[in-house]
Amino acid sequence: MNRFALLSLYRSLTRHKLYAALNIGGLAIGIAVFIVLGLYVRFETSYDRWVPDHENLYMVQGDWNLPGSPFDGMTPQTPTALLEILRETDPDLEGTKIMPAYGTVIQGGVGTAEDIAPVDPGFLDFFRLELASGSRDALKSPQNAVLTQSAAERYFPSGDAIGQTITISRDDGPTNYTVGAILRDLPENTHLDFTMLVPFEQPTTPEDIAEQRNLGALSAYTYVRLDTPAERRAFLDAMPAIIEQNGADLGTDPQDILSYIVEPIADFHLGISDTLPQTVATLGIVGLVTLLIALTNYVNLATARSGLRAREVAMRKVLGADRGKVMRQFMGEAILTVAIAALLGLILAELGLPFVNAAGGLSLDIPYALVVPALVVLSIVAGVLAGFYPAMVVSRFQPAAVLASSRSPGGGKGGARVREALVVFQFGLSIAFMIGTAVMMAQTSYVRNADLGFEREGLLVMSTFNDSGLDSAARGTLMARFREIPQVTSVTSATMAVGGSGSNTGENVQLPGVPGPGPSVRKIDVGEKFFETYGIETLAGRVFSPEFGRDDATETEDEGNFNIVINRNAVPVMGFESPEDAIGKVVGGGRPRTIVGVVDNVRYTSARAEIGPTFYVYKSELPDFAIATLKFTGDPRPVKEAVRAAWQESAGPLPLGMETSDERLEMFYQDDERTARLFAIGAGLAVLIGVVGLWGLASFNTARRTKEIGIRKSLGASASDIVKLLVGQFLRPVIIANLIAWPLAYYAMRTWLAGFDDRIALSPVFFIGASVIAILVAVLTVLGQSLRASRTAPAWALRHD
Structure with a gap:
C-alpha cells in the first residue's frame, strides 16, 4: 500500500469512528479469545513432546x-x-x-x-x-x-x-x-x-x-x-x-x-482420560468459532460501510485505477485493520490471562516468540479472507452511476441478503454457545448436588490410614482413639472410601448353573458399621452384623462359606430378577458365598465413572489397604484437631492426610467446572461480538433509511409502526438463526453429556430459553436506534442526505 492508500484508510477510520471502533474492537475480542483458548489447547497437546526422541x-x-x-x-x-x-x-x-x-x-x-x-x-x-x-x-x-x-x-x-x-x-x-x-x-x-x-x-x-x-x-x-x-x-x-x-x-x-x-x-x-480430549477439542472449537464470528462481524460491517466510500472509489476509477488496484487497496486495508485488531487482541489477552488462569485453575502464559509470528500470519490470512468480499463489492461500482446518484449505493437487495445471511450465521453460533453454556452449567451443578448413594455430610476420611509405617496395633489404637472423640458418632474402615482411595480389586464370581468363571465384580472389604457410617440404603435383606458368625470373612475368605452384600447393579449381572430374589442365594462355585443383603449403588468417585457391580466382604480385623472414615456432627474443625492429636501420638512423624467428603469429591468436579467456566467466557464474548456487530449494522441501516422513514411518517405511519418495521428487519434473521443453533447444540451437548454416567436430561427448556434470550438481546440492541429514528421529524428526514 502507498501513502495515499494509507491516508485514505486513516481518513475512513477517523471519519467514521463508531464503525471503526466496532470493527476493530469486535475483531480484537475475537482474537483475544482465540489466543487464550489456543494457549490452553497448545498446553494440553504438548505433553511430553519436550522429551528428547x-x-x-x-x-x-x-x-x-x-x-x-x-x-x-x-x-x-x-x-x-x-x-x-x-x-x-x-x-x-x-x-x-x-x-x-x-x-x-x-x-x-x-x-x-x-x-x-x-x-x-x-x-x-x-x-x-x-x-x-x-x-x-x-x-x-x-x-x-x-x-x-x-x-x-x-x-x-x-x-x-x-x-x-x-x-x-x-x-x-x-x-x-x-x-x-x-x-x-x-x-x-x-x-x-x-x-x-x-x-x-x-x-x-x-x-x-x-x-x-x-x-x-x-x-x-x-x-x-x-x-x-x-x-x-x-x-x-x-x-x-x-x-x-x-x-x-x-x-x-x-x-x-x-x-x-x-x-x-x-x-x-x-x-488416559475419556473427557480431556473432548474438553480440549471443545475449547479449541470455541476459540475458532469466536474468531469466525468476529471475522463474520467484520465482513458484515465492512460490506455495509462500503457504500460510504463509493464516491471515493468512483473518483479513483475516473483517475485511472482499474478494478484490481481497488481490490488490492481494500484488501490491504483489511489486512492492516486485522493487524491493528490483532495487536489490540494480544494486549487484551495479556490483560485477561490472569483472570482466565484464576477461573480455570491454569498457569498459562504467552510465548511471544510463537504468538507474534502466528498473529502476523493470522492478520494476512484473516485480512484476505475477511476483506475479499467487501473489496469485490466496492470494486464493482460503476463511476458514472455512483457520481450521478444522489446517494451512496448500499449493495441493493443482494447486499442486504448477504448481510442478513451473515447475521443468521453469526447469531446461530451465538445461540448454540448460549445453549451449550446453560447445559454445562446445569450439569456441573447437578453433579455437585446429586445423590451419591450415601450421606456425604459429616464424613471425615483418613487418606493416610493405610501408610506402610503404621502397623496393625497402631491402626487399632487409632480407631479406638477416634471413637472417643465427642463429636464422632461412628468409625469404620474399608478398602474404598469417598474420593476413591484404597484398593481397586475385582473377582470373577461363578454363578450356579452357569458355565465359566462368572462375571468380574468389584470387591470391597469393609469393617464394622461401614453401611451405617456412610448411611447407605438397604434395598433387601440386611447388612453385616457381628451377631452373625458367617458374616466375618477374616479367617474364611480363601475357603469361602461366608456372607456377602451386593449392590443394586450386581443383581442383574448375577442373574437375579430383583434385590429380594438375590437374598439367600449362594454364588462363588468352589468358594461359596451367601448373599444376605442388597444395598443401593454408591458413587465413590466421578459422575463420569460407571458404577459397576460390586460385592462387599466384612472383616472384623482391619483389611489390607484399609481407609478409615469417621462420621461426626457439627463443626469439622475441632474434630480435625482431635484427630491430629491422636495421630501424632500413635503415628509419630508420619504425615497425616484427612479430608471431608466434600473436599475429596471436589477434585472430581474441578475439570468439568473449569471447562464450563472457560466455555462460558468464550461463549459470552462471542455473543458480545455478535451484539456489537448487530448494533453497528442497525445503526448503519437506520441512518441509510432516514428519508424512507420521513416519507412513511408523512404518509401517516406512527412511531410504533416505524419501530416495528426496523426491529422486525433484524429480528427475522435472529429467529431464523435457531435453525442453525438448535441441531448444532443438540448434537454437541448430547455428545458431551454422554461422557457422564449420571447426567441431566437435554431439556427443551435450554433451547427455548437461549432463543428467547437471543431475541430479547437483539430487540434491545436495535430498539434504541429504532426509537430514535421513529422520533425523527419528517421535514428534517426528507432533507437528510
Whole structure:
C-alpha cells in the first residue's frame, strides 16, 4: 500500500469512528479469545513432546477383555516385572519402568508427604532427563536417591544436597538414602509426576517374584523404545506368546482376557482420560468459532460501510485505477485493520490471562516468540479472507452511476441478503454457545448436588490410614482413639472410601448353573458399621452384623462359606430378577458365598465413572489397604484437631492426610467446572461480538433509511409502526438463526453429556430459553436506534442526505 492508500484508510477510520471502533474492537475480542483458548489447547497437546526422541518412546498398556466388569478396557498400569519378562524374549530391548509415586520424607522427627517413585537404574538415560548436578549413574546404587531441584531446595536450603542423607519411608518403613543427583524440575506439561526417585527394590523370595510376574497384578508403568515401524510390529507380534507363557494366573485362555498395546508417550496425557480430549477439542472449537464470528462481524460491517466510500472509489476509477488496484487497496486495508485488531487482541489477552488462569485453575502464559509470528500470519490470512468480499463489492461500482446518484449505493437487495445471511450465521453460533453454556452449567451443578448413594455430610476420611509405617496395633489404637472423640458418632474402615482411595480389586464370581468363571465384580472389604457410617440404603435383606458368625470373612475368605452384600447393579449381572430374589442365594462355585443383603449403588468417585457391580466382604480385623472414615456432627474443625492429636501420638512423624467428603469429591468436579467456566467466557464474548456487530449494522441501516422513514411518517405511519418495521428487519434473521443453533447444540451437548454416567436430561427448556434470550438481546440492541429514528421529524428526514 502507498501513502495515499494509507491516508485514505486513516481518513475512513477517523471519519467514521463508531464503525471503526466496532470493527476493530469486535475483531480484537475475537482474537483475544482465540489466543487464550489456543494457549490452553497448545498446553494440553504438548505433553511430553519436550522429551528428547519422544517419537520413539512408547508406554506399554494392557487391554482387558472383561465385559460388564469395572476393569474392562485399557489400563496404563502393568505388572511390576513386565519389563524383565519382555527382556527374556528380547534381551536387547531398551526400556524402563516407574512405580506409583508416594511416600514420606522424615526430617527432624517430622514426616512430610512427597511423590517418591521407585524406578529401574536406566530411567534417567531412557528419558534423557537433564541433571543439575550429580551423577547420571546415581540410581545404579540401591543406597542413592535423586531429587528434583525444588525438593532439594526444600530439604537442603543451606547448601549442596549431593552426598547428604535423606530418610525416606515407603512400603518398608524408613530408609536412609544418599542424594546422588539433582534433577532439573520437569516442565508442567508431562505425565511424569514425582519429586524424588529411588532405585526399585528387587524381590528376593519366590512369593514376591511370583507376585511381580503375575500379569493381573497391576502396579507399574512400563516404557520401551521402538525406533522403527518394523520394531513396533515385531514387538506387538510377540505379545500373544508372552501372555500365553506367563498368564497362568488369568485362567486357561489368558489371550482371550488380556492383550498389550503400545502408545507414544506424547499421546498418553490425552489418551488416559475419556473427557480431556473432548474438553480440549471443545475449547479449541470455541476459540475458532469466536474468531469466525468476529471475522463474520467484520465482513458484515465492512460490506455495509462500503457504500460510504463509493464516491471515493468512483473518483479513483475516473483517475485511472482499474478494478484490481481497488481490490488490492481494500484488501490491504483489511489486512492492516486485522493487524491493528490483532495487536489490540494480544494486549487484551495479556490483560485477561490472569483472570482466565484464576477461573480455570491454569498457569498459562504467552510465548511471544510463537504468538507474534502466528498473529502476523493470522492478520494476512484473516485480512484476505475477511476483506475479499467487501473489496469485490466496492470494486464493482460503476463511476458514472455512483457520481450521478444522489446517494451512496448500499449493495441493493443482494447486499442486504448477504448481510442478513451473515447475521443468521453469526447469531446461530451465538445461540448454540448460549445453549451449550446453560447445559454445562446445569450439569456441573447437578453433579455437585446429586445423590451419591450415601450421606456425604459429616464424613471425615483418613487418606493416610493405610501408610506402610503404621502397623496393625497402631491402626487399632487409632480407631479406638477416634471413637472417643465427642463429636464422632461412628468409625469404620474399608478398602474404598469417598474420593476413591484404597484398593481397586475385582473377582470373577461363578454363578450356579452357569458355565465359566462368572462375571468380574468389584470387591470391597469393609469393617464394622461401614453401611451405617456412610448411611447407605438397604434395598433387601440386611447388612453385616457381628451377631452373625458367617458374616466375618477374616479367617474364611480363601475357603469361602461366608456372607456377602451386593449392590443394586450386581443383581442383574448375577442373574437375579430383583434385590429380594438375590437374598439367600449362594454364588462363588468352589468358594461359596451367601448373599444376605442388597444395598443401593454408591458413587465413590466421578459422575463420569460407571458404577459397576460390586460385592462387599466384612472383616472384623482391619483389611489390607484399609481407609478409615469417621462420621461426626457439627463443626469439622475441632474434630480435625482431635484427630491430629491422636495421630501424632500413635503415628509419630508420619504425615497425616484427612479430608471431608466434600473436599475429596471436589477434585472430581474441578475439570468439568473449569471447562464450563472457560466455555462460558468464550461463549459470552462471542455473543458480545455478535451484539456489537448487530448494533453497528442497525445503526448503519437506520441512518441509510432516514428519508424512507420521513416519507412513511408523512404518509401517516406512527412511531410504533416505524419501530416495528426496523426491529422486525433484524429480528427475522435472529429467529431464523435457531435453525442453525438448535441441531448444532443438540448434537454437541448430547455428545458431551454422554461422557457422564449420571447426567441431566437435554431439556427443551435450554433451547427455548437461549432463543428467547437471543431475541430479547437483539430487540434491545436495535430498539434504541429504532426509537430514535421513529422520533425523527419528517421535514428534517426528507432533507437528510
